[in-house]
Amino acid sequence: MTEEITAELRPKPHKALVRNGATAPQGTETLEIVPDDVQRWTARRRIALVLGILKGEMSVEEGARRHGLTPSEIEDWRERMLAAAHNALRSKPRDEEAIREEQFRRLKQKVGELVLEVDTLKEALRNARSASMDTNDD
Numbered sequence: 001m002t003e004e005i006t007a008e009l010r011p012k013p014h015k016a017l018v019r020n021g022a023t024a025p026q027g028t029e030t031l032e033i034v035p036d037d038v039q040r041w042t043a044r045r046r047i048a049l050v051l052g053i054l055k056g057e058m059s060v061e062e063g064a065r066r067h068g069l070t071p072s073e074i075e076d077w078r079e080r081m082l083a084a085a086h087n088a089l090r091s092k093p094r095d096e097e098a099i100r101e102e103q104f105r106r107l108k109q110k111v112g113e114l115v116l117e118v119d120t121l122k123e124a125l126r127n128a129r130s131a132s133m134d135t136n137d138d
Contacts, residue, residue, distance in 0.1 A: 046077050053078065 049067070052058055053074065060078075064071045087093050094102075 047081065049074065050078050050081050 049063055053060055053063055058066070060071045060074050063069070063074055083099075087099060
């Protein structure tokens with residue numbers, strides 16, 4: 001019985017990964033494999049890269065190194081994709097304006113945190129310099 005339930009819950013594949021130039025079976029949507037020499041990052045290529053990372057096929061660092069990206073770019077794509085998926089699967093998805101307002105609120109909060117961190121580091125640097133000058137005076 002447990003095996004039957006598990007089989008029912010297992011996701012059914014509905015997209016085919018297609019290598020450059022190959023064709024997918026009729027009726028399936030294609031999702032491109034990301035070539036190593038990408039010059040233009042389309043939404044499909046970003047999705048393919050992020051899905052590869054989420055599936056554990058490669059790490060963020062490996063993807064960044066292979067495609068000449070920064071890990072932060074890939075992490076940003078991952079976060080945006082997961083946020084969009086989260087909203088899409090809500091029982092009452094929020095409209096774009098509500099999403100933008102939430103992102104703006106989070107960004108303002110992050111900027112505030114970073115400003116506090118910079119201020120703390122500046123103060124520590126001033127104190128270290130002051131302490132250094134005090135010991136040099138002796």
